[in-house]
Amino acid sequence: MHDTWPLLQHSDFPAIERGRVTTLQLNLGYLCNLSCIHCHVAASPRRTETMDEDTMRLALAVARHLGVGTLDLTGGSPEMNPRFRWLVEQGRAMGLHVMDRLNPTIMQEPGYEWVGDFLAAHEVETVASLPCYSQDNVDEQRGNGVFESSIKALRQLNALGYGQPGGTLTLNLVYNPNGAFLPPEQSALETEYRRLLGDNFGIVFNRLFALANMPIQRYGSWLLSKGHFATYMATLRNAHREENIDSVMCRSSVSVDYNGDLYDCDFNQMLKLPLGGRERKTHLRDLLGSALPRGIGVAGHCFGCTAGQGSSCGGALT
Secondary structure (H helix, E strand, O other), rough: OOOOHHOOOOOOOOEEEOOOOEEEEOEOOOOOOOOOOOOOOOOOOOOEEEOOOOHHHHHEEEEEEEOOEEEEEEOOOOOOOHHHHHHHHHHOOOOEEEEEOOOOOHHOOOOOOHHHHHHHHHOOOOEOOOOOOOHHHHHHHHHHHHHHHHHHOOOOOOOOEOOOOOEOOOOOEEEEOOOOOOOOOOHHHHHHHHHHHHHOOOOOOEEEEEOOOOOOOHHHHHHHHHHOOHHHHHHHHHEOOOHHHHHHHHHHHEEEEEOEEEEEHHHHHHOOOHHOOOOOOOEEEHHOOOOOOEEOOHHHHHHHEEEOOOOOEOOOOO
């Protein structure tokens, strides 16, 4: 895999500072049942890194110490972590809002039939990846059969009450481009998703998040191999909007890797850029005795969050 960090680390991206932290995002490991082209984590069925229970306990202590309200669980497929259910139960018992960044195909894998019922029983917000409403597009990005499997899982979530008008169980979907271009305008795309998924499959959902692909890990390597890296970076830089900086997710969240090391965001985690852009890593245990750094580590990939409408783990910023 091509390393894009040397092309990103020297950047004129504006300096930004952290505000009040409201979200602790835990990457529970890089194990996944899929190996998607656009995956900035380079997750796959061959990865073995997973967060253990001791690290989860420390993360919950830090969440209490910082007074955060949301526990944001990601991966890989977070449900493949053997202690996923324990963590969700503990987080909910603490009164935390828990989000699961769900790869819906996991619900169709043998041994994971419990996922939908469990998430509903604990009122976990689901953020489900469905990079397009087109079968050909999804299967091109994620593998043959992924679209069909995803549709089955989304129907199951709808049957459990997710995404229903007036309901309390939240189902949000995630779109990713399948090439070296920015996402289309989010609200118009959401309208198309609602119409086509509703008409063709009877699927309902709450919101659509349109995310830009980050020029790192597997997607960054793909850009380099196709000769698109420089033009894609130019696209991001030319579409930069200064006002998006006020709303980027790193200003109100901290990312934690499977070892308990801290980063300003999940993307910085993949680039091994420590919290605050420091030379040395900061660990969860360090936060129990000291304040978070105000500064945020930035590099060229950060233009992916401020280009166009802006893009973060919660979709468009404007």
